[in-house]
Amino acid sequence: MILRGTASINGQGHLEIGGMDTEQLVEKYGTPLMVYDVALIKERARMFLRVVNQKGVVGRAFYATKALNTTALLQLLAQEGMGFDVVSGGEFYTALKAGVNPKNILFHGNNKNREELELALSNGIGTIVIDNFYEIELLEQVAKQLGVVVSCLLRVTPGVDAYTHKYIITGNEDSKFGFDLNNGQADRALSYLHNHEVFDLKGIHSHIGSQIFGEEGYMIAMDRVFSKLLEWKIQHGFTPRVLNIGGGFGIRYSMRDHLKPYEGFITLVVEKFIKRCHEIDIPVPQLWIEPGRSVVGEAGTTLYTIGARKEIPGIRTYVSVNGGMTDNIRPALYQAVYEAVLSNRMLDETEEEVTIAGRCCESADVLVENIKLAQAKPGDTLAIFCTGAYGYSMASNYNKVPRPAVVFVENFKDQLVVRRETYDDLIQYDFPLEVEE
Numbered sequence: 001m002i003l004r005g006t007a008s009i010n011g012q013g014h015l016e017i018g019g020m021d022t023e024q025l026v027e028k029y030g031t032p033l034m035v036y037d038v039a040l041i042k043e044r045a046r047m048f049l050r051v052v053n054q055k056g057v058v059g060r061a062f063y064a065t066k067a068l069n070t071t072a073l074l075q076l077l078a079q080e081g082m083g084f085d086v087v088s089g090g091e092f093y094t095a096l097k098a099g100v101n102p103k104n105i106l107f108h109g110n111n112k113n114r115e116e117l118e119l120a121l122s123n124g125i126g127t128i129v130i131d132n133f134y135e136i137e138l139l140e141q142v143a144k145q146l147g148v149v150v151s152c153l154l155r156v157t158p159g160v161d162a163y164t165h166k167y168i169i170t171g172n173e174d175s176k177f178g179f180d181l182n183n184g185q186a187d188r189a190l191s192y193l194h195n196h197e198v199f200d201l202k203g204i205h206s207h208i209g210s211q212i213f214g215e216e217g218y219m220i221a222m223d224r225v226f227s228k229l230l231e232w233k234i235q236h237g238f239t240p241r242v243l244n245i246g247g248g249f250g251i252r253y254s255m256r257d258h259l260k261p262y263e264g265f266i267t268l269v270v271e272k273f274i275k276r277c278h279e280i281d282i283p284v285p286q287l288w289i290e291p292g293r294s295v296v297g298e299a300g301t302t303l304y305t306i307g308a309r310k311e312i313p314g315i316r317t318y319v320s321v322n323g324g325m326t327d328n329i330r331p332a333l334y335q336a337v338y339e340a341v342l343s344n345r346m347l348d349e350t351e352e353e354v355t356i357a358g359r360c361c362e363s364a365d366v367l368v369e370n371i372k373l374a375q376a377k378p379g380d381t382l383a384i385f386c387t388g389a390y391g392y393s394m395a396s397n398y399n400k401v402p403r404p405a406v407v408f409v410e411n412f413k414d415q416l417v418v419r420r421e422t423y424d425d426l427i428q429y430d431f432p433l434e435v436e437e
């Protein structure tokens, strides 16, 4: 078991986070409950900002809001000096309403629509990351109509597929995102956008994947991007002011994940970046990154109450909790592996191996398979660690299950940042059937 951030075990054998006894949080807010360790979020934000601002490089870190997008979180990260990466009008709107300066927002996505582009441009968005030819056309129309210049990056796909431990180098990457570096698409986009009256092309973006444990994939992608930058310098006189290498920094969901320390491996990427700039003889651009999961993932813990138990002799024992795929779809979607404990009995010996089932009407609704716990009784609290990213943000109301509450904890204080949904929330968009007179 990995205890992260401020997590510890108190004298009563209860899990504590941010100095708060999780059993007291359960009593106050009920379950399922998502608890975020604010100190750990701040530590990560500061580390990422530090690591891209070293050795003379000027860097920026944009939090990928799809990992968790709530008003309080965006305010917290804005205070820490992060910018924000959004991929929809809804994410952009949430950031605006949280008081984020639109200059510090960048807009991603492979199918941004006209309304979203109008919303972003009319509110003075800092950067649009251009993804495809259709978007160039739309943007040109919208920008002319609004009389604005589009400050943008060109998203390229360098042909590096990052799997957790392996990198597959391909000629043309099979990706729905970005312009291919190898088949002429990126060249065509660059020559159109560079020196265009409506576009201010600041630089290049590439993002190779997610849950990446070391520098290798970033290094390969950087080599490919710099070869292209040299061509573009010679052919078009283009030199970037920004290179954005995306996000994807991994986290340790369990002991099986062998992650290199962030500062060490990202520093290697920064060093290579400087070296490549010197080699192709361009001024060192700003270096941007877009961490999502690594900012909030390990800071989040979900607390559930244990209910039913089903023992199937010779096969397995199912222990059911009062949440599941509605608050954490990742096990069902990606076979994601998590660690869990009985957070009200942390000092008890482990006695049995069980499978933690969710409450939904799907056999795939299993949160953790074959985990060793103390003998679990109805009413015990089960804590699943490392649920902070892509859990709440992917939550659904399947089976009309209300979404959980979200609390921040720090320095012996707790703060509700998203309230639990009610049954009335669940039917708020419904209209009754129209009856004929």
Ligand SMILES: *Cc1c(COP(=O)(O)O)cnc(C)c1O
Pocket (backbone or CB within 6 Å): 064, 066, 067, 085, 108, 207, 209, 210, 211, 246, 247, 248, 249, 290, 291, 292, 293, 294, 389
């Ligand atoms: C998803 C995504 C990120 C964040 O990925 P993490 O794995 O959460 O760090 C950053 N940039 C882009 C373009 C993305 O699609």
